[in-house]
Amino acid sequence: MSAKTIPEIVPEAIAETNAAAEKLLVLKNLHKNFDVGSRSQTVLKGVDLTLSPGEVLVLLGASGSGKSTLLNLIAGLEYPDQGTVTIAGKSITELSEHQRTLFRRQHIGIVFQFFNLIPSLTVMENLLLPLQLNRMCQDQQPIRELLGQLGLLHIEDLYPEQLSGGEQQRVAIARALVHQPSLLLADEPTGSLDNSNAEKVSRLLFDQVRQRQQSLILVTHNERLAAHGDRVLRLNQGQVETEQAANQDAGL
Amino acid sequence: MVGLRLLPPLLLQANLGYFRKHPWLLMFALLGIMLGVAGVSGVEITNYSARKNFDIANEQLLGQARYRLSSEQPIAESLLTQLREHWGVEAAPLISRHVRLHNDTGPVVQLLGIDVFQLQRFGPMQEVPVSDGFQPRQLLLEPASVLIGEISYQRQQLKGAELTLFTDRGDRPVNIIGRIGAADDSRFSSLLLMDIGRAQQLFNMAGKIDHIELNIDDDKAQKIRQWVPAGIQLVSVQKSRGATENLTEALHLNLSAMGLLAMVVGVFLVYNTLFFSLVQRQQLFGQLRNVGVSQRELITYLLLELLLIGSIGTLLGLLAGLLLADQLLVLVTRTINDLYAVSPIEILQLQPWLILKVVAVGLGGALLAGLMPALHAVKTSVRSSQSRVLLERKSRQLSQRLPGLSVLLLLLALVLYYLPQTGIVGGYLLVTALLLAGACLMPMLVSYSCRGLAAIRSPQRGLVFSMALKDTERGLSRTAVALMALMVAVAVTVSMSLMIGSFRSTLDLWLKQRLNADIYISPQTRLPDDYRSLAPQIWQWLQDQPEIETLASYQRVSTETLGRQLQLFASDLPPQAQSGYRFKSRFKHRFKSTDVQQVWQDFQQPGHILISEPLANRHGLFRGDKIPLMTPLGVEEFVIAGVYFDYGDSNGRAILSPQNFSRYWHLKPGRVAGLYLKPEADIQSLLNRIRRLPEADMLRISERRGVLDRSLEIFERTFLVTDVLRLLALLVAFVGMLSALMALQLERQQEMKLLRAVGLSLKQRVLLLSYQGLLIGLLAGIAAVPVGMLLAWGLIEVIQLRAFGWTLFYELEWQSLLQAPILAVTAALLACVYPAWKQYKEHSSVPDQILKSPPSGRLQ
């Protein structure tokens, strides 16, 4: 890894200007195949995409369209067969697995549909974990405030299994925000919730992101959520189909 | 533990939380390591202690002298004077006898008569504390004065200074004038010291000594060897030390192997448990990775966890091993005593490197078992959604490769079998290869069995049963290791049972054939080194008795051949006695017998000898070969008239005819008489007449039955050691199966919730659990039978033969064979109890929890 060795990425590095400085995220020609059983299945076939700082992108698509894979590639959880992922000017596809993890823990927050919370840790501990991993100040007061903003009071000592599904997802959002990442990735965060709960949770998510000027990529098959995005993309059979200004289509 | 500081505390807490929820997994992992380590350390400590004690006893006996003069009879002390005067060498006298404390049933101790004023040059006792007020001159000046080891004085709970010794000259009062060594100094255990002059008085042997110790170089030794009178041998102390070490080598080796087998089973268990704990935590690892825990951190953590579990398990195992060793040592020591008639010391000896070795084995085992699954779990953890699929696929690929591996292992075993020069190590490799080959076939066996059973069973009749079959087959990724562990554990116990059973029945048959005289008469001896013969008038008297058809006579001396000690018998064997001997043919096959008639004819010829199978095997000797033998007249070559099966001494034995014996030894043959009676003879009246002989008090008169029983009893005691170890292996196997199966079942608890939601009744769910447990237990148990038989074959035909040099008759005991499936099924059923109880408990608790938060709640 000598050739690729880079110094520990510090937040200032992101502010550094370079060719892609105005774009937080640049995806170029991403390809991804999966081997399932004996046959190989192409999930992504050359995805290009950019995201500006503070932009909220809604990624729509049917099941199996490659949404989650794309998100995983951006998060560095998976590795593309072809193409590059550049976040804040840093090409994460050139990083080692370890460096990618370090990058992710600092700059990216992730919310999945489920299995977000570590069952053997309390809510507070779950929220402290990203701070601990980033060796950040582990003051509990700001966390309580954050929980308050998300409408979660007096639950910090409970274990995930003691929470309702909606509460769990709100805690997951809180955890994705707590270390103030520049990019938030949400993969069907409300997919397992009933409509009213889903509405509540997604509203909170968008509010928080906008309030903090963070970028967000929200993956969903729920067309209604598209209205919240600055931009809406549709993924179909591994390719970005259309790009439209979300506000034009906004159902609101 | 540098890594600990670098790890986020919450990472530890998250995993700890997991173990808090699944304490049984932690317990099983610990138990696996503990039992494995206990087996290894117990045996190793026992072996080391027994060896060390042997060395200590030798050191007491042999001191620091480099050479020793010995003879079959005591040596005239004038020889010592001559050596000192004419050769100017450092030479010290030694009387070495075994005596008993108190009376003829008291503990055997070694009495050394030494020149107390030469201790520094010859004795091992430098700067050793001795009780207050003792002056060495007292040993010379005060009659019957002895020094006793402080350790013995305390252990034997002696009081005061007066002590009675039982010697071959009867009871002798002695006076303890001092105690030597610290209370825990085992060098002085079972030891009495006397001045040489006082020892001569005690044994009525004025002018005689047993040995002369010499501090000379090899050149001088060569010259002195030429000079010493006939009948006196100059032996290098190193060599005689080596000879005594050989005595127990084989025993220790066998014990070591059993300890190692316990460890192998233990490692399998640990692997199994750790594997489970990792598979179960895969989700957790995925979550942690998503949050940003790096692979490196996770691996570091898992390594720490492994080390911690390994350390605690090793520590516990070491403690258990010490307890085990404490028990084993008593048995081993007694065995050595029974077999070799030496006075053993029973003290646990510990050495830092020994502990280190055990710790290394324990930690190494844990790491070995846990490292692969840990790395695998971490590598696949990122994509939590896919990891399980990947895992199953990977293990399926692996199990496809297993049959091939199995064939390779079998080939290896075959190669090793045809390479006897690979020795005992090769033998154990062979057995291990066989074991692993069997284990590798397990997944395939399960797969086929499940499919086969599914095909037979009509699906609508037993929904739950077909579910169990399919689940078992599909769950092979999780269950394969458990299955292999089970099979290994059971097969090992089966093979040990078979081997020990074969050993027992071989010995039983051998003793019954060999000890076929109706009555045996020998001089009363209570001490190991008493070689007195039966008085000539008794022989004469016996010959005159009308009931007696014929007489056999035996004498036994210890001598040396090809660098090893050897028990040499001088036996006059009538045809009846001859029938107790079976001979090995020149060919390996034991059923082809040699011309027995010819063997016995040759035996009577001058310069001919019969040697036992172990001796022949050790040196690759056959009928017609020559063998050098140390005799009082020097080393003589004898022609081997025959090789007979014998199990009495792994070092080997040999028989000379009395005529041949008398040519070289001054010792009279005929220490023991074997009486063959006429068919109609009244044995009681003969016995009564013998008992009325004036010398009867000095005779030991035994009927055949009694001798046989006593001999069998001694062998039974030898087997006690192996029995204990076998029990240990059984325990490990059982606990292993229990834990493996229980882990399997408990892992299914999540699935059970789903099945419950789907609508399976409690009874159906418990049945499903039981079916699967039974299936796995039964398959492992059944598969263990042939594998165990194969292993037993390896143990008997390869290891026993290579280690001890004797051929055992392979006997299949159906009890041992049946034991395997019973054991496996019992463990399997027991393993279902707790999970089933958990099901029952859930059944009676809040019913709708499962519906509350699907699906995230389901897996938490």
Place this chain on the structure above:
Amino acid sequence: MTRVGIAVAALLALLLLISPWQDENPKSGESTLRLAELMGAKQDVEGYLTARPGPIFTFPKDHWQHQGYQNEWWYLTANLHDRNNPDIRFGVQLTVFRFALAADREEDANPWLSPNMYMAHFAITHVADNQHRASERFSRQGPNLAGAKAMPQGDQSLAMTRIWLADWQLQSLTADDLFPMLLQAADGDKQIAASLSLKAVKPMVLQGEQGFSRKNLEGGGSYYYSYPRLTIAGTLNWDKHEFEVSGEGWFDHEWSSNSLAPYQAGWDWFSLQLQDGSELMYYGFRNHDGSDGLKYLARISAEGEKISLDTEQLDVTAVDQWHSPDGTVYPSGWRLKLPTQGLDLYIEPRVSDQLMDLSVRYWEGAVKVSGSHQGSGYVELAGYK
């Protein structure tokens, strides 16, 4: 005589040495400290025979060991030179000590039960090399492992006196006298050996008062006789070299049970053979308080007549010192003046380091005599700390 003291000290040390399990072990020099106790009133001599004035000796029996006396020694020193080159000079010493562990003899023929312990010291001084090597042996009497008695020789019915420890020996060659005698000793490790035949040129001399040698005014004393001049020929081995040697020697035999008084610390002892054919034997005790103790000087005329001399006029002064490796300071070189006898002798060690650094430490070495008379001799210095 004084060397009985050494015998006692040595054997005490020997006992301490061979009782390795004893804690109260002697540090260096402590053996001489014990000497005073041993030879003084504290020593338990009960049961032992004691030396008293007016002995009557019978020979050869009195050459042998004296059962019942606590200690005894046979002592031979010699000044030798290479037969072909008189400038290559040697000193030789062989001493056999006996020490009884108990006075009473058990009525058991078992030789191991004899309470006699033997120690022997053997030393050669190589003057030209300025070196001195000493060696020692121990043995209990046992079955003829060591002893001093008449031993049958080969197939002859004659029994001759033999004083020996293992293969070191002084062997008489006639039945009724001590001399001629054969001396044999060797130490392979130290690479020294001697094989010498000795003849008495002058008759035996009974030292002190007809053989009773007084040690102090409290009645302590020993039986003591000497052969003051022996001619010697034979071979010496030093390293790989063998030397044909000849020269002159001195033999002492002394036995006793009662020894030094508590105030006596040590002694200096001289045996000097002068070229005029006479010999001098001198000893002087030193007391613990630093004062000089009893002195004795005897001159044996060329004709063999012994004259005990008045020590009033005698002046023996140390003129030099030698520092031993352990820091002990020994006198090294003396001036002996006795005007009444016309004696004014310079006595100097042929090698300054002739320390017997064995279980018992003392200085014993060959000396050269010059001044009013020329000659050679041996000096023994005991009890220095």
